[in-house]
Amino acid sequence: MIDTIVLTIPKDKYIILDHDKFNPSTKGLFESPYYRLGTRGNFKCTQNPTKTELLKEIYKPRLTVTKRIRKEYFEIPLKIEFSVPKLIYGNNFDEIQDNDFDNVIKKLKEKLKDMEILISNKDLINASVSAIHYSKNIALTDYSTCSMVINELAKINLTKRLDIDKTSFRNEGQIIHFHCNSYEIAIYNKIKDLEQAKISEKRSIETDNLIQLNLFDNINIKKPFEVLRIEIRLNTKRKIKQVLNSININDGLTFSNLFNLDISKEVISHFWKNIYKDIYLFSIDVKSPSNLLETILNNNVGMKYSRALKLVSVIIISQEVGYRTLRNILSINGKKNYYWYSLITDLKKLNLPKDQKYNSIKEVGNSIRNFESLKLKYYQNS
Numbered sequence: 252m253i254d255t256i257v258l259t260i261p262k263d264k265y266i267i268l269d270h271d272k273f274n275p276s277t278k279g280l281f282e283s284p285y286y287r288l289g290t291r292g293n294f295k296c297t298q299n300p301t302k303t304e305l306l307k308e309i310y311k312p313r314l315t316v317t318k319r320i321r322k323e324y325f326e327i328p329l330k331i332e333f334s335v336p337k338l339i340y341g342n343n344f345d346e347i348q349d350n351d352f353d354n355v356i357k358k359l360k361e362k363l364k365d366m367e368i369l370i371s372n373k374d375l376i377n378a379s380v381s382a383i384h385y386s387k388n389i390a391l392t393d394y395s396t397c398s399m400v401i402n403e404l405a406k407i408n409l410t411k412r413l414d415i416d417k418t419s420f421r422n423e424g425q426i427i428h429f430h431c432n433s434y435e436i437a438i439y440n441k442i443k444d445l446e447q448a449k450i451s452e453k454r455s456i457e458t459d460n461l462i463q464l465n466l467f468d469n470i471n472i473k474k475p476f477e478v479l480r481i482e483i484r485l486n487t488k489r490k491i492k493q494v495l496n497s498i499n500i501n502d503g504l505t506f507s508n509l510f511n512l513d514i515s516k517e518v519i520s521h522f523w524k525n526i527y528k529d530i531y532l533f534s535i536d537v538k539s540p541s542n543l544l545e546t547i548l549n550n551n552v553g554m555k556y557s558r559a560l561k562l563v564s565v566i567i568i569s570q571e572v573g574y575r576t577l578r579n580i581l582s583i584n585g586k587k588n589y590y591w592y593s594l595i596t597d598l599k600k601l602n603l604p605k606d607q608k609y610n611s612i613k614e615v616g617n618s619i620r621n622f623e624s625l626k627l628k629y630y631q632n633s
Contacts, residue, residue, distance in 0.1 A: 252335075252336075252346050252347050252348070252386065252387075252512060252515045252624065253335050253347065253383060253385060253386070253509070253510060253515060254334050254335060254336060254343055254384045254386040254482065255332065255333070255334050255335075255382075255383070255384040255484075256332070256333065256335060256380060256382070256383050256384070256506070256509075257330055257331070257380065257381045257382035257383070258330070258331045258332075258375070258378035258379065258380060258381070258506055259328050259329070259331075259378065259380075259381045260328060260329040260330075260331065260370060260374060260378055261326075261328055262326070262327040262328065262329075264370060264371070264374040265329045265369065265370045266368070266369040266370075267281075267316070267367060268368070269367035272298050272366060272367045273297060273298045273314070273316060274296065274297055274298065275296055276296065277316050279294075280294065280296060280316060280327055281327070286318070288318065288319070288320060292319055292320045293317050293318060293319035293320075294317070295315055295316070296315070296316045296317075297313070297314065297315050297316075298313075298314040298366055299313045299314070300312075300459065302461060305459060305461035306461055306462075306464070308341055308462055309462075310333075310334075310337050310338060310362075310462050311333075311365070311366060312331050312333035312338075312362060312363070312366070313331075313332040313333065314329065314330070314331060314332075314366060315329070315330045315332070316328075316329050316330075317330070329368070330381065331359075331363070331378075332382075333359070333362075334459065335347050335351075335355055335510075337459065337462060337463070338355065338358050338359060338362065339351060339354060339355060339358060341462060341463065342462070342463040342466050342627075343386075343388075343457075343463070344388060344441065344466065344478065344625065344627050345624075345625065345626050345627055346386075346387075346388060346624040346625050346626070347624070348512065348624050349510070349512050352507070352510050355510070356375050356376060359375060360375060375506065376505075376506060377505050377506070377507065378506045379488075379504060379505060380488075380491065380504045380505065380509050381487070382485065382486045382487065382491075383485050383491060383509060384482055384483070384484045384485070385482070385483045385485070385515045385519055386480060386482045386483070386519075387480070387515075387519050387618065387619060387622070388441060388478050388479075388625040389478065389479045389480070389481070389615055389618040389619075389625075390476065390477075390478055390630060391475070391476070391477040391478070391479060391614060392473070392475055392630070393475070393614065394475050395477075395611035395614055396477055396611065397425065397439070397440035397443070397477050397478075397479045398425065398440070399611040400438070400611050400612060400615055401425065401426070401427050401438060401439070401440070401479075403612060404427050404438060404526065405427050405573060406569065406570070406573035406574060407526065407573070407574055425439055425440040425443040425444070426438070426439035426440070426444070426456055427439070428456065432486075433485075433486055433487045433489065433490040434483070434484055434485050434486055434487075434490050434494075435482070435483075435484040435486070436481075436482070436484075436522060437456055437480075437481075437482040437484065438479065438481050438482075439456055439479075439480055440477060440478070440480075441478040441479070441480040442467075442477060442478055444456055444457055444460070444480075445460060445463065445464065445466070445467075448460035448461065449464055466627075470627060470631055471631055471632045472627070472630050472631060472632070473630050473631065473632055476630055478625075479615065481519060481523070481615075481619075483518055483519055483522050485518075488504060491504055491509075492504070494521065495514070495518075497521060498517045498518065498521050500514055500517065502514075512622065515622075516619070516622040519619055520619055520620075523615075523619050527612075527616065535566060535570075535603065537566060537567045537570055540563055540567060543566065543567075544559055544560065544563050547559045547563065547601065547603070550603055551601065551602050558597065561594075561597075562597060562598065562601060565577070565594055566598075578591050581594075
């Protein structure tokens with residue numbers, strides 16, 4: 252479902268009761284003497300939850316009021332950034348559902364009032380969404396592990412297919428992070444990420460983890476139990492529209508429209524399908540190269556032996572080092588990668604049995620297809 256969301260409220264739809272709650276005070280945005288706008292033509296004032304509040308399990312949105320110049324006027328929108336499940340449950344292991352929306356609006360309005368901001372229910376419901384993070388928590392309870400999934404995903408080549416600039420693989424293989432300017436894909440071990448936050452929040456991939464540091468202290472969870480988290484972070488309106496158009500959804504970018512389980516499922520499924528395309532090549536048993544060669548020849552009638560032998564070597568080396576490393580090896584002389592692209596084309600045409608995928612990868616796919624909301628209480632010992 253949705254985790255983090257950023258709502259944008261225009262100047263005429265919010266009231267600030269106490270300017271000094273912001274840093275710096277928002278008074279200089281609205282009253283003389285006015286703040287001088289910076290070199291980028293804007294000035295920002297923020298109000299965020301404090302470390303003390305989060306450690307006391309008091310969750311609040313992050314607020315930013317920005318004054319920026321337009322052609323003939325000043326614009327002063329309020330941006331409200333918050334994690335929907337943390338707002339409702341105090342953690343984002345438990346996932347929200349469609350019928351939580353009224354409660355979300357109620358809680359959000361109360362929190363904003365505590366922060367000296369007044370906004371009507373109607374304006375929150377119809378607020379424009381400028382960024383949204385779709386997420387899915389997947390419980391692994393069959394001795395599959397997050398690292399099994401992440402290690403396999405680290406081998407595939409998403410850079411060109413999904414227009415990704417960078418891939419990072421860190422925290423001892425517990426996180427894989429694909430990112431560019433407009434969006435990110437983060438897949439990580441959620442429990443390990445929480446453990447990293449206990450050392451330092453800078454070590455975790457998630458913000459405001461402090462509110463749930465002690466979550467598992469009083470919960471007796473059945474073992475085995477790991478939580479793999481998938482996040483699709485759409486960071487601009489343009490990217491949100493682009494992704495929604497690609498899955499044939501043309502609803503307006505309002506909070507009420509996007510707070511929708513079906514849309515969340517479609518967005519995550521869309522990206523997972525692109526990720527999954529290459530996975531089966533890494534689940535093929537390569538312990539016996541001769542058996543692999545025989546499988547390729549039997550399932551691709553008429554294939555030349557030389558081509559089959561070439562593809563056997565590509566699959567074996569790719570499983571060892573991953574697509575990106577193999578690609579770097581083959582482009583060591585800095586020439587255009589025509590040979591690499593011909594290899595990828597041959598791999599895509601390769602017909603292989605579809606029943607050889609890892610159980611952990613299959614479990615992720617099943618969880619996305621079922622898209623049932625995870626609740627920690629389902630996994631507790633009675």
